Amino acid sequence: MTEHDITLTVNGTEHDLTVEARTLLAHALRDELGYTGTNIGCESSLCGACTVHLDGEAVKSCTALAVQADGAEIRTVEGLADGDELHAIQRAFQEEHGLQCGYCTPGMMMTSVELLKENPNPTREEIREGLEGNLCRCTGYQNIVNAVENAAESLRSGAVADGGTVADDPTADDPTTTDGGESK
Amino acid sequence: MTIESVDPDDVTAADILGSAIERREDPALITGDAEYTDDIQLADMAHMSVVRSQYGHARIEDVDTSEAEAMDGVVGVYTHDDLAREDTPGEAPFNLPVGWLLPSLNDVDHPILADGKVRYQGDAIAIVVAEQRYQAADAAGAVDVSYERLDAVTDPDEALSGDARQLHADADDNVAFDWEIGDAEKTAAAFEDASHTASIELTNQLVIPNAMEPRAAVADYHPGTDELEVFMTSQNPHLHRLLMSGVIGHPEHKLRVKAPEVGGGFGSKIHHYADETLVAWCSKLLDRPVKWTATRSETYQTDALGRGHETEAEIAMDDDGDVIGLRVDTRANLGAYLSTFAPAVPTYLYGTLLSGQYDIPAIHGHVTGAFTNVPPVDAYRGAGRPEASFVVERLMNRAAHEMGMDPAEFRRRNFVPDEAFPYETQVAVVYDSGEYEKPMDEALDLLDYEDFRDRQKEAREEGRYLGVGFSCYIEACGLAPSELAGQLGAQAGLWESSLVRFHPSGTVTAFCGTSGHGQGHATTYAQIVANELGVDYDDVEIVEGDTDEIPHGMGTYGSRSAAVGGSSLVKSARKVVDKAREIAAHSLEADPDDVEFENGEFRIVGAPDRSIGIQSVAEQAYLAHDMPDDMEPGLEATSFYDPDNFVFPFGTHAAIVEVDPETGEIEFEKYVAVDDVGNQINPKIVEGQIHGGVAQGVGQALYEGAEYDDNGTLLTGSMQDYAVPKAEHVPEMDTASTVTPSPHNPLGVKGVGEAGTIAAPQAIVNAVTDALEPFGVDHIEMPMTPERVWRAVDASATADGGHDPEDGTADGGDR
């Protein structure tokens, strides 16, 4: 099996590692680097549990090979909060009881963050459509939709407090983290 | 009505029980800190992969492991012969036991690795252990199995027909059991006296539980102490420990089973499977940690299925529309082997619920269990009770139609009246408490029912088809007491155990033998204990899911945790208060009878300024410098709580749908859920359980179904082919509650985990058939795919006299 030396920057920390060509990004993150917050539900790009941000885009890390991510900036659920300050989407999931077993939750939140970046003020229908790649077996989705609405609202008011602009810094993989007016 | 959650810091100790506080388990889950089984990495850990049968039914001619053994990183490859070897752990027969016996049960062997024969696609044949995950999977693929294929059968009726190939030598005609409940003669007489009858033939399809976290296990054997630790996706670690200990012959007291964070179960993680046991066996054999995690394909092939009934049922009415009799004949698919609680599901969890919410003077149920070439069928959310409610509520609809009565009014006139509780049914159970009209009234209100019927009429004139469907369900949770369960065949007691322990500093740890996996027990149990002890919610920690920490336990299933586990915590906490009262009395120099306890303070009656807090008492109890005579130091108590009876939640769910007869598409206009689950410990969590339950019911009604071809090959073996509902498939739910406390437990709670799944399917099927009534469609099998709906409309339109609602040919006929 051919092996490759790659570099992944995960939540701002650079990691050098050696992986087989076929190693999934999800397995590299979990088994090699210990970012076990990213869960695996299907290994076939159908459940969304493994969703991470790859250079700012939400991707299912079970469909990407680790070698394809060589040199990329990756953000996982472990990197959503800013220190002790939870991301608006995390607070919203807790406030709205948008999770039960929590297994789908990291992927759900990563997708939701991307969704809100594209559409800061989505309707409930748009949220449901936007989450079509993420399955949850516990919640019946209603409180997840509530959570995304809740986060949208706090992100919008955060953006207003910031002077109504959203940072457009390509190194910040997610401009919506400016919920408390703070940018890393 | 959405429940607003509140920050626990904003709730006073006196109000903690019953408040919709945010969950304390969330911070770990939303930051990625939580540890699920597959997250566990141990030094020198090997990986196991399972070689599974490709076929539904076959004799194994040969298993050639040579190529696999020679592969990179492979530690070993093992088959049934290796299990039985002298130099490997344990002793034959290595069969998985069944935990519920019926007098007529054919208790067939269930080997953990195939012993010459495979009986379902996915049946384990061999295991491979390798240094790395991918290596194990590769090597499993290289094990060469030669099969002699045998005819397979997947349908219970065919399996029982006498023409099918027999699966087990000692189960003639594939009969697993033959069981009945109620009074056949009395019921036959009721049908003779009836002025009206209605009937139905239906399939309650096989479904796949689909917890989002696949099953997994990590075993770690310590040869120096002979301790074997197994971390696994379990809903009931103590039960798994007991069963596993027997299968691999490892002493129970040296086996630790711990459930780390568990990503949903819905029943599928109750049962004792081969895989987790094999991981434990491997670790013992190899003296090193071993991990196995199912792929999603494996969960599709091996997680115990749910439902799988073929049923004919009839209902008899007198002239006034009172139900006078009900009889049911069901053939239940049990799959290839008997899973842990399988025999109980289509019998005592099904037949006992056939009275629904109704006062029915004569009932008879007959169930035949069938072995077939599908994976074992066992409890899936609701387990027997959804199947019963489906039959009863579909029949009630038919019956109302037969009587020319409104379906809501017909149900109402047949409800068990409020004053009849406790109500003894004709099918061996006593309902604890109920006020069945309340949720029905509330649901009608939320639906704007009167107005709906007008809208329905107008819409029909415009060629649009709206329908409403009701489901007045009953559920039984907290199966008990143990003595009764034993009489019915349970091979386990159904009590729950807990330990409540004060620490010297005044904080509390409470241990409970249930094992949550998403239900929020750490929060709700702390609410219960804080309330009982009058201490701060934040001063209470809950521990579950570890046989090394918790005295004993029976686990989480059957919506039992609040009613049985919660009550056990109350019992332990009250013992603690009793002891603390004596210590308090001693230090207040008063008689214990003169000391009252409120909000965490012991006070002398009539002298309110003389008091001592329970947390100070705890400190004294551990200092033990001045204890009452003959009292042991310390402040903790253990109890085993065995309930007096089941508890019976109930409610009315109703759906309004619009069906497009041209395309067969179904759209929800409204979904209303009014549930009475007794007192609520945390209404936000109750709401979440209802939502999730309904979503699974919607899944069964519209999308889900495990399909097998004639050879027993699974056709819906991935999330691509098996439609787990997505966000856009689940309707917005309008939820409300009524509260009828259960008199059977100190909390007055009933249970909520399964209610939504029990209630939803028949509400939706009833709504769709109501919408399509003008076409004479009176039944469509689940899942009601657009194709099935379209075919049903088409068949009725082309059938001669296809408008007769009793004409069973209008059912789409494709199953």
Ligand code: FES
């Ligand atoms: S694990 Fe990647 S989509 Fe399911």
Ligand code: FES
């Ligand atoms: S919270 Fe359990 S799968 Fe979504």
